[in-house]
Amino acid sequence: MKPSPELRSAAAGLAVNGLLVLGAAIALAPLLWMVSVSFMRPGEADSFPPPLLPRAPSLAAYRDLFAHHGMGRYFANSLFLASAATALSLLFNVMAGYAFAKLRFAGRDRVFQFLLGALIIPGQVAMIPLFLMLKALGLVNNFGGVLIPAAAGVFGIFLVRQYALSIPDELLEAARVDGAGEFRIFRSIVLPALAPIMVTLATFSFLAAWNDFMWPLIVLSDDRLYTLPVALASLAREHVQDSELMMAGAVVTVLPVLLLFVVLQRYYIRGLLAGSVKG
Amino acid sequence: MRGGGAGWAFVAPALAIIGVFFFAPVAAAFALSLTDFDIYALADLRNIRFVGLGNYGELLANPLFWQAVGNTLYFVILGVPLSICASLGAALLLDSRLARFKAFFRTALFAPVVTTLVATAVIWRYLLHTRYGLIDAAMGAIGVAPIDWLGDPRWAMPAIVLFAVWKNFGYNMIIFLAGLQTIPEDLYEAARIDGASAARRLWHVTLPSLAPVILLVSLLTFAGYLQLFAEPYVMTQGGPARSTVSVLYFMYEQGFKWWNLGMASAVAFLLFALMLAVSMVQLAVARRRGVA
Numbered sequence: 351m352k353p354s355p356e357l358r359s360a361a362a363g364l365a366v367n368g369l370l371v372l373g374a375a376i377a378l379a380p381l382l383w384m385v386s387v388s389f390m391r392p393g394e395a396d397s398f399p400p401p402l403l404p405r406a407p408s409l410a411a412y413r414d415l416f417a418h419h420g421m422g423r424y425f426a427n428s429l430f431l432a433s434a435a436t437a438l439s440l441l442f443n444v445m446a447g448y449a450f451a452k453l454r455f456a457g458r459d460r461v462f463q464f465l466l467g468a469l470i471i472p473g474q475v476a477m478i479p480l481f482l483m484l485k486a487l488g489l490v491n492n493f494g495g496v497l498i499p500a501a502a503g504v505f506g507i508f509l510v511r512q513y514a515l516s517i518p519d520e521l522l523e524a525a526r527v528d529g530a531g532e533f534r535i536f537r538s539i540v541l542p543a544l545a546p547i548m549v550t551l552a553t554f555s556f557l558a559a560w561n562d563f564m565w566p567l568i569v570l571s572d573d574r575l576y577t578l579p580v581a582l583a584s585l586a587r588e589h590v591q592d593s594e595l596m597m598a599g600a601v602v603t604v605l606p607v608l609l610l611f612v613v614l615q616r617y618y619i620r621g622l623l624a625g626s627v628k629g
Numbered sequence: 630m631r632g633g634g635a636g637w638a639f640v641a642p643a644l645a646i647i648g649v650f651f652f653a654p655v656a657a658a659f660a661l662s663l664t665d666f667d668i669y670a671l672a673d674l675r676n677i678r679f680v681g682l683g684n685y686g687e688l689l690a691n692p693l694f695w696q697a698v699g700n701t702l703y704f705v706i707l708g709v710p711l712s713i714c715a716s717l718g719a720a721l722l723l724d725s726r727l728a729r730f731k732a733f734f735r736t737a738l739f740a741p742v743v744t745t746l747v748a749t750a751v752i753w754r755y756l757l758h759t760r761y762g763l764i765d766a767a768m769g770a771i772g773v774a775p776i777d778w779l780g781d782p783r784w785a786m787p788a789i790v791l792f793a794v795w796k797n798f799g800y801n802m803i804i805f806l807a808g809l810q811t812i813p814e815d816l817y818e819a820a821r822i823d824g825a826s827a828a829r830r831l832w833h834v835t836l837p838s839l840a841p842v843i844l845l846v847s848l849l850t851f852a853g854y855l856q857l858f859a860e861p862y863v864m865t866q867g868g869p870a871r872s873t874v875s876v877l878y879f880m881y882e883q884g885f886k887w888w889n890l891g892m893a894s895a896v897a898f899l900l901f902a903l904m905l906a907v908s909m910v911q912l913a914v915a916r917r918r919g920v921a
Contacts, residue, residue, distance in 0.1 A: 362827075363727040370722050370730075374737035376795070381740065383763060384752045396761045446643035455636030465647070471655055472856060472904060474877060475897045478890050479657035480650060498650050502643040532635035561745045563859045564877075568885055579747035583863050586751050593755050600748040611743040615736060618743070622800070623807050 381604070388412070388598040395593035411598035419595075421602060423574065424581040428560055428603075431493060431577060435500040435559035436552050442502035444548060447510025448540050452517060453532070462511070465504045473499070474564075481568060495569040496577075500559050506551055509624055513547035514540070550621040553614045560607050578603040662894035671888055684895035694896070696871060697879040698903070700786060704875065705854045705907075708790040712850055713843070715798035720805035721831075735806075739799035746796065750863040753792045754779065757864075779865050782872035789860050789873060797853075801846045808842035809835070840920045844911070851907050855900065876900045 383402070387395045388411055390404040415421040449455070450462050480499065481490065489495035517540065525535045541548075563579045570576055576584065582599050589595055611618060662684055669676040688694045719738050723731055741749065756762050757778040765775040778788040812835065820830045836843075857875040861867050867874040867882075874882075876896065884893030 359727070366722055366725045366727045367729055370728060370734045373719055373722070374734055377738050377741055377799070379763075380749065380752050380756055380795070381744070383756070387755075395755075398760060400761050400763055400766050442643040442646060446640040449636045449639035453636035453639060455634075455640075458636065461640070461644070468652070470852075470905070470908075472852070472897075472901055473651075474856065474880065475658050475901050476651050476654035478884055478894050478897065479654035479661055481884075482661075482890070483650075483654065483657075498646070502646040504647065507643060532639075536639070557743055561747075563747050563862075564881070568881075579745055582745075582751060583747050583859075586754070586863055587866070593761070596751050596755070600751050603748040604744045607743055607745060608740065611740070612736065615739075619739075619803055622803055
């Protein structure tokens with residue numbers, strides 16, 4: 351006898367939701383474990399079998415991290431660099447993205463196509479000469495060297511351009527007829543219209559700068575200038591045994607971006623889709 | 630033409646930055662790869678010599694470089710299909726009409742993508758620990774012998790693949806989810822009327838409709854995975870026995886550990902060539918199947 355359709359759909363529902371619970375558990379377990387271990391006492395995590403929860407939650411690892419390993423400074427460095435990179439990226443990419451969408455100038459479309467074509471060149475190809483260039487300019491081991499490549503990018507310009515295409519031309523023309531200059535139009539009409547995509551771009555730029563590793567690792571050699579990921583990688587190479595300390599460091603590094611994402615995920619996901627579905 | 634001068638004024642700052650700090654270095658990288666620029670040249674530029682394609686010849690004759698290429702291809706060939714299957718599976722589950730709490734599950738599954746790679750690599754290094762790690766403990770609970778994940782040259786790269794799949798599958802999941810939502814409902818309805826089972830609908834309706842998205846996702850994922858660097862840097866430092874040295878890790882060592890900047894530039898161009906070659910192969914396969 352065949353099972354009834356109701357029973358089959360109930361079983362299918364159970365399977366789908368069961369698998370989703372399993373998937374979510376796998377995705378979140380390492381992060382939850384990180385938080386749990388960060389509250390253990392020194393050495394507690396290194397026992398067998400590995401404990402899941404702290405016996406008596408303690409802030410010892412965090413205190414050690416901020417008091418003896420300069421975590422406060424790395425946090426401030428990361429916050430400053432990610433904020434500055436976001437501000438620069440907004441400034442340059444929004445202007446360029448708007449112009450590529452709405453202002454007519456000779457060679458516009460050819461320049462834009464050329465920029466898009468350049469997306470296939472991996473950033474690492476430029477790294478070594480860029481390092482030498484910044485060294486000549488005195489920007490190695492300097493925040494300026496970290497910020498420069500983040501200041502403008504093809505992806506950011508593309509993101510803003512696609513959104514700016516939807517601004518009605520009549521709106522801009524009307525303002526021109528009224529005698530408004532291009533910069534005034536940009537400030538009073540374009541920027542408000544682009545606000546949603548600016549939130550998207552800001553979220554992307556902030557997360558990318560906060561999470562970036564290879565370039566700050568190359569540019570920054572003085573450990574007082576380290577960002578959180580560079581400091582964490584260097585700590586991880588020195589303090590292999592201190593699980594609690596390392597997990598507390600991971601919490602401090604991950605938590606801000608995770609919170610930012612949870613608050614702004616609508617904007618972030620829009621950018622992700624715009625970036626992958628070209629056209 | 631209206632707004633002509635203004636247009637250039639608006640794009641000039643961004644173009645100047647991209648031109649000076651991206652295009653010029655890319656061109657310079659090629660020139661640099663034809664020289665023996667090393668630590669002596671760093672001290673005094675008069676020590677540079679032009680060596681033609683010498684760096685490329687040396688690399689192609691260097692077994693350590695080929696090992697790095699092999700390691701990277703191993704990571705990519707294992708990691709990309711696994712990632713794409715995980716992403717597609719998660720997207721199909723989230724797209725199902727039977728799924729509940731979709732917003733929560735979507736956020737939870739996506740969370741690893743936004744986390745800091747270095748921090749999660751540190752977490753996974755502890756999870757993969759032979760003695761105190763949860764993964765071996767969980768395997769022990771079901772009677773599987775512990776594996777020295779990061780200490781055994783045979784297991785270190787598969788362990789990094791597991792980590793990379795966990796970290797990245799949410800990204801493509803979102804792209805697949807958007808693709809799934811554009812498949813017209815009547816296609817499924819027609820298949821249902823024809824008596825097609827769920828599995829056949831997946832095979833004959835969902836996957837063919839999704840083919841262009843799958844192509845796009847695999848192009849992006851291959852390109853991303855060929856740039857493997859931070860994972861081995863944090864988790865294994867290229868070891869054990871150089872089994873996790875990737876091409877980019879090799880470039881970093883050549884350039885910023887030994888200061889062979891000419892040689893490192895040649896490595897960067899060979900990686901670029903490898904990325905182009907892999908993309909060409911995928912596009913050729915897709916064209917033959919009528920996708921692109």
